[in-house]
Amino acid sequence: MQRDRPLALVAGAGAGLGQSLVERFEAGGMTAVGLGRTRPDKTAGLFHQIDLADPEQVSPLLADLIAAHGAPEIVVHNTAELVIAPFAETSLAEYQRTWTSMVQTLVILGQTVLPAMVQSGGGALIVSGATASLRGGATFSAFASAKFALRGLTQSLAREFQPQGIHVAHVILDGIIETARSKTLHSLDPAKMMTPADIAETYWQLAHQPSSTWTQELDLRPPSEGF
Amino acid sequence: MQRDRPLALVAGAGAGLGQSLVERFEAGGMTAVGLGRTRPDKTAGLFHQIDLADPEQVSPLLADLIAAHGAPEIVVHNTAELVIAPFAETSLAEYQRTWTSMVQTLVILGQTVLPAMVQSGGGALIVSGATASLRGGATFSAFASAKFALRGLTQSLAREFQPQGIHVAHVILDGIIETARSKTLHSLDPAKMMTPADIAETYWQLAHQPSSTWTQELDLRPPSEGF
Amino acid sequence: MQRDRPLALVAGAGAGLGQSLVERFEAGGMTAVGLGRTRPDKTAGLFHQIDLADPEQVSPLLADLIAAHGAPEIVVHNTAELVIAPFAETSLAEYQRTWTSMVQTLVILGQTVLPAMVQSGGGALIVSGATASLRGGATFSAFASAKFALRGLTQSLAREFQPQGIHVAHVILDGIIETARSKTLHSLDPAKMMTPADIAETYWQLAHQPSSTWTQELDLRPPSEGF
Amino acid sequence: MQRDRPLALVAGAGAGLGQSLVERFEAGGMTAVGLGRTRPDKTAGLFHQIDLADPEQVSPLLADLIAAHGAPEIVVHNTAELVIAPFAETSLAEYQRTWTSMVQTLVILGQTVLPAMVQSGGGALIVSGATASLRGGATFSAFASAKFALRGLTQSLAREFQPQGIHVAHVILDGIIETARSKTLHSLDPAKMMTPADIAETYWQLAHQPSSTWTQELDLRPPSEGF
Numbered sequence: 001m002q003r004d005r006p007l008a009l010v011a012g013a014g015a016g017l018g019q020s021l022v023e024r025f026e027a028g029g030m031t032a033v034g035l036g037r038t039r040p041d042k043t044a045g046l047f048h049q050i051d052l053a054d055p056e057q058v059s060p061l062l063a064d065l066i067a068a069h070g071a072p073e074i075v076v077h078n079t080a081e082l083v084i085a086p087f088a089e090t091s092l093a094e095y096q097r098t099w100t101s102m103v104q105t106l107v108i109l110g111q112t113v114l115p116a117m118v119q120s121g122g123g124a125l126i127v128s129g130a131t132a133s134l135r136g137g138a139t140f141s142a143f144a145s146a147k148f149a150l151r152g153l154t155q156s157l158a159r160e161f162q163p164q165g166i167h168v169a170h171v172i173l174d175g176i177i178e179t180a181r182s183k184t185l186h187s188l189d190p191a192k193m194m195t196p197a198d199i200a201e202t203y204w205q206l207a208h209q210p211s212s213t214w215t216q217e218l219d220l221r222p223p224s225e226g227f
Numbered sequence: 228m229q230r231d232r233p234l235a236l237v238a239g240a241g242a243g244l245g246q247s248l249v250e251r252f253e254a255g256g257m258t259a260v261g262l263g264r265t266r267p268d269k270t271a272g273l274f275h276q277i278d279l280a281d282p283e284q285v286s287p288l289l290a291d292l293i294a295a296h297g298a299p300e301i302v303v304h305n306t307a308e309l310v311i312a313p314f315a316e317t318s319l320a321e322y323q324r325t326w327t328s329m330v331q332t333l334v335i336l337g338q339t340v341l342p343a344m345v346q347s348g349g350g351a352l353i354v355s356g357a358t359a360s361l362r363g364g365a366t367f368s369a370f371a372s373a374k375f376a377l378r379g380l381t382q383s384l385a386r387e388f389q390p391q392g393i394h395v396a397h398v399i400l401d402g403i404i405e406t407a408r409s410k411t412l413h414s415l416d417p418a419k420m421m422t423p424a425d426i427a428e429t430y431w432q433l434a435h436q437p438s439s440t441w442t443q444e445l446d447l448r449p450p451s452e453g454f
Numbered sequence: 455m456q457r458d459r460p461l462a463l464v465a466g467a468g469a470g471l472g473q474s475l476v477e478r479f480e481a482g483g484m485t486a487v488g489l490g491r492t493r494p495d496k497t498a499g500l501f502h503q504i505d506l507a508d509p510e511q512v513s514p515l516l517a518d519l520i521a522a523h524g525a526p527e528i529v530v531h532n533t534a535e536l537v538i539a540p541f542a543e544t545s546l547a548e549y550q551r552t553w554t555s556m557v558q559t560l561v562i563l564g565q566t567v568l569p570a571m572v573q574s575g576g577g578a579l580i581v582s583g584a585t586a587s588l589r590g591g592a593t594f595s596a597f598a599s600a601k602f603a604l605r606g607l608t609q610s611l612a613r614e615f616q617p618q619g620i621h622v623a624h625v626i627l628d629g630i631i632e633t634a635r636s637k638t639l640h641s642l643d644p645a646k647m648m649t650p651a652d653i654a655e656t657y658w659q660l661a662h663q664p665s666s667t668w669t670q671e672l673d674l675r676p677p678s679e680g681f
Numbered sequence: 682m683q684r685d686r687p688l689a690l691v692a693g694a695g696a697g698l699g700q701s702l703v704e705r706f707e708a709g710g711m712t713a714v715g716l717g718r719t720r721p722d723k724t725a726g727l728f729h730q731i732d733l734a735d736p737e738q739v740s741p742l743l744a745d746l747i748a749a750h751g752a753p754e755i756v757v758h759n760t761a762e763l764v765i766a767p768f769a770e771t772s773l774a775e776y777q778r779t780w781t782s783m784v785q786t787l788v789i790l791g792q793t794v795l796p797a798m799v800q801s802g803g804g805a806l807i808v809s810g811a812t813a814s815l816r817g818g819a820t821f822s823a824f825a826s827a828k829f830a831l832r833g834l835t836q837s838l839a840r841e842f843q844p845q846g847i848h849v850a851h852v853i854l855d856g857i858i859e860t861a862r863s864k865t866l867h868s869l870d871p872a873k874m875m876t877p878a879d880i881a882e883t884y885w886q887l888a889h890q891p892s893s894t895w896t897q898e899l900d901l902r903p904p905s906e907g908f
Binding site: 159162163165167178193194195197198199201202205209210211212213214215216217218219220221222223224225226227 | 840843844846848859874875876878879880882883886890891892893894895896897898899900901902903904905906907908
Binding site for chain 1: 282313314315317319322323326330331334335337338341342359362363364365366367368371372373374375376377378379380381382383384385386387388
């Protein structure tokens, strides 16, 4: 095992925040591995193309990674599946898909990595939330419902695993993340967006919080964002 | 259509709160119809045995009921699927089942009744929440996750449908409901439990709140319950 | 003592919600007494002009009322002191005044009535909150700060006095109340305001909630109000 | 002006967290100045004995400090006034004192430093909250009421001043802070307390968050703390 460069996993490592997290963890001296359905054009660190909602794919891959690198010291859950539509125009399949992509993936990821992390004596699990984790919205019934679920799951994991030495944090990302795609979609001034590298820095700090003071939840937003 | 006794639907009408709601709505002069997987030994009002998570079963039945009675004036979502177990001992199937039983059922119910209610110009949709709607717990990861999801969905529906004239309320039931079953399971003094008839009375009041003041969320607990 | 018409107190009984509460309690067969700095032009029930922030005025008056009528069955705290200004333009005196008018008055009122209510075995204390009880605002630093304080105080009283048989509820009034004054000040369509009589009806219901199910907090808003 | 060592102010700089903050800011290359009613036995950095609730004392001192060092880059509000007693045994004077010590002090501090900070183009104002900022308690009516007020004020300041370039953060300290005094008072294992130096590190990180991602609120608790 290559303990000199401890393992960091980023589940949901697409272009944007996912890749910035991989970069930040690599820069911090870790072996950072991105996981996701779609390989980004450019990947910092390693990348494994995988359906994170399929336990048959996740379990053997993570077992191999843990065997090679030891239990991960940082695990980020960052999958996203945005649906924006009125209730009547949101299909049952879309509700199932948002839940499967965001909640089922954390169940599988957590059940695979947490036992090894507890055994190794530590580490951090950080989950990406959104404005919709705290408030529903007229056209966000599927997305908000899944993000609320993710928050309830993360809070439950914190209550169960923090006494066992694993830091479990939930980050409310309250703003638009600046990516090539969001700059195309939004009319918002990029100066008012959150840069992925800045967000990644906070995840890094969270994962390295002093041992007697852990944050379970924080929000992040641009200075100019109303809330 | 028998408009003289307007329709009330209780999805999740088992013994306990479900049946008390049916009774209260009948007593209030409504045609109250209970829906659920298991027919209770005694049923107030009508009861249809049905899998509320199956749109193929729900749609035709509710279409028939609406054809016969008009759009419902009160719809209660009261399905429950309690799982209490540590994270590692909660199967993926249990996560899926709690979500399907509590969230998918509201999606299907809402998509079936809300268009008719909007068209008829009013009505109330009331959703039963729990302590776990607001906080996760070490052995409640599946239940809390689904109850959080239900709250996010309900809040989204309120934001979308209240401006269209439909009152959408979420009730935090913060305590043990007194039922034949709970009296067996819990060592709690029944005098410290919530009686189903008392809860039903609040749902009735919610459904009849004055027209300029609607409650989106309230909590209910016994006087003696710590919180 | 005239127990046939039990006592209801409304602290902050100006024109608008205060007077509608007095009316509702009178209509419900109670002896309703309004208290406040300014006597409204028309008063339903009795009215005592009094500075509710001055214990020297409040204690003897309430002692007299309790001697004459018994412990109150309903007590409403409804004082308001609205300040809207940027932080730099809000004087320290205004911060003190909002706190004194809204928080100090509840301390004095509670300390005067709660012992008698506990001794008499019951009753309800209902406190009027606002949107600003849950969120601060750029020009609401004084008002939000005092409304937050009032909520923290009310929640503490609920935790202390509900086990002693006194129902303590906090109502989030999330919208504009229709009064002669608000119709002048706001460009909002009165059809989108909350009518004081409708709000009063909910307070009445809260004060008469079934004995095993008490609401500690609920929100009220017009159907058309965004939130 | 000695811009080479920018100014940090700690209002409420007693032994424990206050002094650890002064130390951390000094170690970070700042001129750290502690302010408070009681001079600690040992003081890191500078200390000015002052009644923070008295604008006549605060304004000239801070004007001098700003003239000498420039606008502060970090300002921490950390005053505390703990009262634990049943409602009936908490005097009106104690309510006034908790409010004055914790809320009035932030009004005065903010009105003195924020204009200079806005003019200088940046800086962070960090406010210490507590468990009681989010929930009342049976014997915490005075303390919770003041801590709620402080949170409402801080949130209002964030909404007003973040768009002007000042980061305003609120830290929920959810646990016992390890100090000489708390080790005497509490039977809690010191290993389960938060160390002041660890908390100070998080304040430092907050004050240096990347420019596009600011945290308005976070919680801190020991890994073993239930919540």
